[in-house]
Amino acid sequence: SCQVKFSKSALRRKCAACKIVVHNACMEQLEKINFRCKPTFREGGSRSPRENFVRHHWVHRRRQEGKCKQCGKGFQQKFSFHSKEIVAISCSWCKLAFHNKVTCFMLHHIEEPCSLGAHAAVIVPPTWIIKVKKPQNSLKTSTRRKKRTSFKRKTSKRGNEDNKGRPFVIKPISSPLMKPLLVFVNPKSGGNQGTKVLQMFMWYLNPRQVFDLSQEGPRDALELYRKVPNLRILACGGDGTVGWILSILDELQLSPPPPVAVLPLGTGNDLARTLNWGGGYTDEPVSKILCHVEDGTIVQLDRWNLQVERNPDLPQDELEDGARKLPLNVFNNYFSLGFDAHVTLEFHESREANPEKFNSRFRNKMFYAGAAFTDFLQRSSRDLSKHVKVVCDGTDLTPKIQELKFQCIVFLNIPRYCAGTMPWGNPGDHRDFEPQRHDDGYIEVIGFTMASLAALQVGGHGERLHQCREVTLLTYKSIPMQVDGEPCRLAPSLIRISLRNQANMVQKSKRRTSMPLLNDPHSIPDRLRIRVNRINLQEYEGLHYDKEKLREACKLEEDLQSVTSTTQRVHYQDQESSFPRVLSVQRLSPRWCFLDATSADRFYRIDRSQEHLHFVTEISQDEIFILDPEMVMSQQVGTPPGMPDLVVEQATGISDRWNPAVRKRMLSDSGLGKISPHYEVPDKQKDASQTHILTSVFFLSFAALLQAVISGDLLKFIECCKKGANLLIQGPDHCSLLHHAAKTGNGEIVKYILEHGPAELLDMTDSETGETALHKAACQRHRAVCQLLVDAGASLRKTDSKGKTPRDRAQQAGDPDLASYLESRQNYQMVSHEDLETAV
Template structure:
């Protein structure tokens, strides 16, 4: 039976049966069949006539049956999603959470769920992809709680609450692991559906996508249709919390049914991430075994940390996960922000805050992994802390010398400068940092054993005795002038720690201390009068007038200065950190130190060698890698460690766009 279409004026929203678009206009907007009430645009009339005409009862419907005649009642079709929809009138612009298009009309423009506030067109009821919250709660088999933190105020702009689906206008919280946003008063109603970072199944090697609704990045593109899917008009769209792919809500069902929907392969991070199916955690319902806990003990603190177990057999040959250590107290708030950023992009079980237990828990969890990389975020002292942890754990690690990258968060950051990671963190995105680690060059790195042998015959009764000790040196060792300034800085920070929370302020204090030394009366003895130097079993005479002596392993010193210089001089070679030699350099005074800092002059070259011995007969300030103290008369022996470290040197050509 053919349609009997007649031109008609519609006084409330009506939609074309063929294209499902709204009929626009004030009068005579389209055509309606007098037999079955089918509606059509003028432009769709020829195609609409090809559709079969079936007599229907019930009179006029704003949205009639679409062209395939498969859906009998949109509200009935929406029941499977668990929503409780009611027709609603909106008095300000409102957008469909399914197709992200505007709800047009003057009254009764769309439907809204009375439980979760989901909003949609009537035509979208039959293709919903988002289940109601009460139905989602029943689908969770392994509840994982969220880790809520307060973001910067700027991070809340153009965000929508994942609980009440309303726009965030004031303070809010977000999960640092899966990046769900919520009002503070909505957190108690959020589902425990955070990313699953470990697995209870020891045989499954594939992993499903973890879908998170809404709040997509501005450059997001749909994996199905390749069109932009970002919108800040409502909570819509989906993002995988692991691989980062994004979808339109309207493309979600088609993607799930297509060949593109495979197990999550983590995309760009597949070589760096620790897959959850490789990780298992101790079961909380039973008593922990001894090898599942680690006690990190110091003189002032005691930590008991539950560590995950990693099954290396389930790691692929190409996978080399990154073990991340960040000092949360470094760089002001930068350390905490980076911990949150790496926890979001990687598996949180491979990211550790050094201020909460040190490096041993992380190293212990990776003890059975034969191939991995390490990223250390902090100052030079933090890097030395992690390298010392590797030395301590070397007999228990399958990979005792993993390649290490440095993320500079301290004040001087000389090691990071020498490895081309820069003098400080300048806000690079976490993905760019991970790309840089992936492209970095592996370099052998010399490390040195420094032994202090006390000469008790030279210590006066008034000065007393200091316990002999052995330390490991990575960067440099200083005696005299530069160590005295480092010691004054350390004492000032101990007296007022609240003031030393920025890199700029710390450098200002160093400058102030150097200026004070320049204009103050110098009463210290010249080093050639109290010190003897032996390099490779040969005595070396010290120049007169020396106020400081420095042993260099790297070319950077004093927050970026290069005191050894690059000029060619007979009897001396270029300074490198992998040549098995140390450079012995002298400082003549504060003015000389200032000229070195200003790159106007180099230090006084004295010697180069592998085995160095220094003895002095009076108490002098000493610093190793920035850690300074007063040292009583002793003999210092510096020898090359047999085990070199492997450091990651940033590649100058690394530049990849970030997709997340």
């Protein structure tokens, strides 16, 4: 019951995640009725079992939109403004709603798993986010620490300092259907719409995947989520906000870099317009925005370096006042100097002085117009051409600039400029220039007079000067400049512009394509390659609080490439056994167990009875640690004991490798089988300095097949296949045999693989580059192979990790005829798909 019955002006609080409103004085009532906000994480107890599903979070509602999930009727509310009747029960996660009746909302709904609703693919489930539990020393460990003078206390303290301020860790579950989303909102962009947008995203998503950039930068969040597969980012703000996030991604060097989508909240929003996100946010439903982010295509965006030095042609005493460096050293949209930069500088200085007057996008544009008109009357940039020198790819453009007396010079990376205008225009049949692209590695140089600047607003364009890869710009006086909308007045300088890299961006698609089509091939699960480290009990007890030293204790002495020759010499095969083998000096004892190496404070043992509750990716970060209590100690704690165990599969035929019964114990009920017995491989090489490697028939057969593909020996290839070789296998370079055959251009072998191999081969991707066999053939301009693959049904719309289709790869390889053929076949495929979708 409400404690503030007669006060209409009592202070209230509203939860953005649950959408409940409560008076400050009534907060204690929530505790009494045992109401909890929807859980956004799980507690990280040392041995807490994993609950791999999310439960519904049911909330009573006095007002509810939509219809009841059970009966399909609406929620009728008579005099709902004053009514205190509970009319609905809805879930804060999936947004399902039921009438508050026994016939609609039943008891089994309370405990059933939640699907997370329509946006489950982009929501970070609370089961992924684990709260780090601070290590609490028990009486036993405290006593042991007093008796021993080890380094456990020091390492524990250092671990606490390293993890200070990071109370959570992320343990994702990889799935090709998941595209987890991070949302960064800049409330200060444009008309200050960010606060409202922030609350709406917290309602639809997990609040711990939504971040307010006015509170802290994006670095910590990106660090936290850096290992999440298929991650996407949504930047809610202006073009400056997008550039900020891209710069942090550069510094963190995430691999692969997550693609960035844009929700335009700024004033110009030229990058958002280029990527089809529009010129501003106008109350579009957040649910629709999330669908567009999920379904958007990945494209590349060129990014350019700006290197600034003092003008070497001017003596020190002649340098004018002004900034010594630009506000940004990288630009994504454009870099300009002259009239437009002067107007932007005035706007920037006025907003810094009176921020309360610039809380509307319309008011901001009106100020721009007024400042531009004033500057036009004063003609402050009329002498710009006399004080600059521009050289593009070795071509001096200064004479032309001085001849046409430009008052503004723009170095443009994207087609849009100045709130949506297109200054480059469409060159059409102009032979000297190509249409502008944001992913071609070229920058467009454009000059403007006052007349051409005015014509921009009615569809005109500037004077096209050059398309180049490098620019050298010399200025001889202080000139207003702007970098992606950030202005300054730069002192006389030497500026060099060069290509930095390409960023992955999400381009808004015209139609939704995330639903699987009828004839789309099933995706092939990625193959997991992981290193296994074996640890004895003494090392575990001495070093389990220090991750780095424990890793050093089992560090590899050699990598697989360095022992390739040894692998070929030492070949051991047991034809009576089909179990995976572990090569080690000692066999594993029956008491061995897995260690959880992902906790922030220490390593933990995983009980055998709880192995089915953990996934491989949850307990490992690129490697697995195994504790063997009966392992004989040959070295002191803290020194490398040598090569860790290598788990190698032995193939006795085609089907054994894909048979779950012969896989090693890694996965549990969710798809990982129990581990098979381990056997010790006898040491046939007496030389103690040699590393003993077990090579299976599986890898030798692949080597023979690959040699036949490279040499173009069809008869040898057929002979290997008849002996039971598996055409689905991938080599150390993550490529299938069809990839290699398409790359070498051997049409006969490609045709044989297509006729005798499974259909999954057609669109199987290289796990490093994301390329299909058709991508490989298009890159090498093998037209006959491309035709074979297309006729067999290879997808022409599948993109690689850089968002490129086979047609794009053919265009980049310099084969326009092949690109035209692939484009026509792609259009035919799209028509066929649409016919299948709309058939009755």
